[in-house]
Amino acid sequence: MIKNKTGKFISNVYLIAMLIFMYLPIIYMCVFSFNSSRSLTRWTGFSTQWYERLFSDYTIGEAVYYTVLVALLATIFSTIIGTITAIGLSKSRYVIREIITNINDLPMMNPDIVTAIGMMLLFASLGLEKGFMTMLIAHITFCTPYVILNVMPKLRGLDPNIAEAAMDLGATPFQALIQVIVPQIAPGIMSGALIAFTMSIDDFVISYFVTGNGVKNISILVYSMSKRLNPTINALSTIMVSIVTIVLVLINVVPVINAKMKNKKISEEGNY
């Protein structure tokens, strides 16, 4: 009994220590983004001046613009490419499917720096000018595996006769895909897209190596600013953390709400 209690106490302390360790720096940063002075260590009073500066600063505005634009485009393209690839794989022979899924897992486990340098060398050897396009291509490339990983399990659970049934009823293969297959794997596509979005938004290493011509995303900008102490970094980071948090909450909450709504609808219909 006593042993159990102390055990529980220790595990609670451990958990709290872990959370503090992980979140304290972030909370600290958020708090100091509202500091009224330039100091990063001494609290002098509340103000939103760093946020005002942030929004009036042209380079920061531009970085935010690139970050969001790249993230949106990369999400859209990687979701489409990833979904189509997953569907194709689910129809192909076992050996081919196994080989491709393993190849697909590789970039996710690779250190970012390896991918980054690989991409940089590839773009250089192709003679592509580094800038917005190279960054976008790189982001699409590293986001796609996450989409495939999320869509594959949904396809595995699909009734193989369903596409045939749709075509039997007069649907072209494309109509069958859009009206029958996609709605059923939509949850997988959704979570794949959200993960792709967060991966793109907070990427630093790969972006840093493949961009050029003054095109910077937020991470690169923060990195270049961190050499000169300036609380606008805190403000910017706070905003990024907020966005990522919101997206992550959505990833976890949306399926729950969906399931609830479905249940409610069914119980309402149960009336007759």
Place this chain on the structure above:
Amino acid sequence: MRELIQFRNIVKEFDGQLVLKGINLDICENEFVTLLGPSGCGKTTLLRILGGFIEQTEGEVYFDGIEISNVPPYKREINTVFQRYALFPHMNVFDNIAFGLNIKKENKDVIKQKVTKMLKLVGLEGYENRAVTQMSGGQQQRVAIARALVNEPMVLLLDEPLGALDLKLRKEMQVELKKIQKEVGITFIYVTHDQEEALTMSDKIVVLNEGEIQQIGSATDIYNEPENEFVAKFIGESNIIDGIMLDDYRVVFFDKEFECVDYGFHDNEPVDIVIRPEDIDIVDVEKGMIKGTVKSILFKGVHYEIMVETEHEDLKVHTTDVSEVGKEVGLSFFPEDIHVMSKMAAY
């Protein structure tokens, strides 16, 4: 009647395994054709070739006189009720049934009207908004039937469509399907491994085994004149006895000569004799053509199934008369109850 579908020498191979071994079959307009055969004999495979979902290894399929092997499924005037329903789980009952009409961009009012009519036909009124995943197997099966029928195809393929229903509903749906087929006047190709279902519903029965057609004929043909041992065993119950055909109308089995109605065999040709259990009468020992002892009696509801041990082989008899185990009895039958089949070359 006009021939609508023609299978010409259809061969299908899966990974080197021959599943269909040269199927030749003609199906007429407005005909109710049943493919009957044991599990794994290639029934679904033949339907899938006609539906356009797989391609035959060899042979041709003609639809209305035109070779259709290269026509994609969505351009064929054929609809299918799949063996495992294949309903769209993200749609409710109404949208499932309306799918084909929506694809054809029919008017919304027309769609509503047709779907409502179909729901009534399959006895699912009021279920429009139900999620298909929340329905029983039998209800799902009826949605699948409605979803195919609503498109008014020229040919409807049904792959064991009543498999999940209980006996009562199954009988009702059999009558209902037959009525629909007569009313709408479309060709039904119906797959089942239930011989009773095949016998009650079909204009034409095609008995399949191991990818080969064993016999094509009407229900009475197949039941009364089975062409070989497989058909005789598969359709109904039967006693199959080795015999020798002396010449026309005279056959020998159980070391005795019997009069029969079959002819056209070689003299002294070895044959298989089929006698249906319900065609054998139990009589007094001295009146019997064959003598035996009652070995066992099983009550089957409408009749008793009695096994009679004779000098040669045991014979199965179906009768409503009571008997008792161990009793000496005589067995008797009429010449027309003896069906003679030549020994199959295929065996």
